[in-house]
Amino acid sequence: xxxxxxxxxxxxxxxxxxxxxxxxxxxxxxxxxxxxxxxxxxxxxxxxxxxxxxxxxxxxxxxxxxxxxxxxxxxxxxxxxxxxxxxxxxxxxxxxxxxxxxxxxxxxxxxxxxxxxx
Amino acid sequence: xxxxxxxxxxxxxxxxxxxxxxxxxxxxxxxxxxxxxxxxxxxxxxxxxxxxxxxxxxxxxxxxxxxxxxxxxxxxxxxxxxxxxxxxxxxxxxxxxxxxxxxxxxxxxxxxxxxx
Numbered sequence: 001x002x003x004x005x006x007x008x009x010x011x012x013x014x015x016x017x018x019x020x021x022x023x024x025x026x027x028x029x030x031x032x033x034x035x036x037x038x039x040x041x042x043x044x045x046x047x048x049x050x051x052x053x054x055x056x057x058x059x060x061x062x063x064x065x066x067x068x069x070x071x072x073x074x075x076x077x078x079x080x081x082x083x084x085x086x087x088x089x090x091x092x093x094x095x096x097x098x099x100x101x102x103x104x105x106x107x108x109x110x111x112x113x114x115x116x117x118x
Numbered sequence: 119x120x121x122x123x124x125x126x127x128x129x130x131x132x133x134x135x136x137x138x139x140x141x142x143x144x145x146x147x148x149x150x151x152x153x154x155x156x157x158x159x160x161x162x163x164x165x166x167x168x169x170x171x172x173x174x175x176x177x178x179x180x181x182x183x184x185x186x187x188x189x190x191x192x193x194x195x196x197x198x199x200x201x202x203x204x205x206x207x208x209x210x211x212x213x214x215x216x217x218x219x220x221x222x223x224x225x226x227x228x229x230x231x232x233x234x
Contacts, residue, residue, distance in 0.1 A: 033220035039159075045208060045225035052220065089159055095220045104149065104212075105174050106223055108161040 002027045004094050006109035013082050014117050021077045021112045023092030029053075032096050034068065034075045035106065039089040051075065082116045089113050121145050122226035124209050130232045131199055138195045139229045141209030148214045149173075150192035151223060152184060155206040167192055199233045206230050 003026040013019045025034065036048040049059060051068050059066045063080045079086055092109040122143045131137055143150065151174075152164040166174035167186045181197045196203060206228045212221040 044227050047222055050222045097220045105163045111159045
């Protein structure tokens with residue numbers, strides 16, 4: 001069975017601080033995909049990134065960066081120079097492929113509530 | 119030009135009633151999903167359809183019945199609503215994937231269901 005753990009329930013920072021959201025996953029699949037989604041106070045789920053299990057390169061997109069480490073089954077998300085608009089619930093998720101144990105479905109972590117204070 | 123849309127956005131109803139939530143996507147995707155988000159924000163898949171065919175049914179009570187009239191629509195009908203059904207229901211869709219899964223899922227705005 002697949003599992004995603006986001007150990008940080010809530011994080012509070014002051015604007016311009018850097019913040020890292022942790023994500024640890026478990027799966028028996030050899031091919032899988034990892035995702036991050038953002039849920040702002042308005043409630044919608046916004047896709048941020050998708051990474052497959054064979055690509056361990058770190059990725060940077062503006063103030064966002066992701067660190068995928070297969071050896072520790074982690075896919076952490078860092079926001080540099082945080083802003084008030086970054087305040088949201090952030091979800092890490094895991095998906096398998098056909099023939100795997102979790103074809104097509106997203107297994108979500110519990111979410112991390114990030115509050116950025118001005 | 120909404121990608122994944124859901125109606126209604128809010129639904130307040132009495133216990134025992136039957137209600138439906140509609141979902142439509144204009145992304146040309148083949149696969150659609152229903153997820154439930156509970157009061158603690160936990161998201162869990164309920165159903166998935168690929169080209170109108172049910173492919174995932176995650177031990178959801180029989181009172182929940184999805185229906186896909188075509189690949190752009192996936193509706194959710196709930197019979198005999200219970201207090202515990204109160205949640206936010208999200209529809210999502212994803213494009214066909216070469217690997218048969220793992221494609222990015224794009225979510226609708228959610229339907230907030232409150233059962234009194």
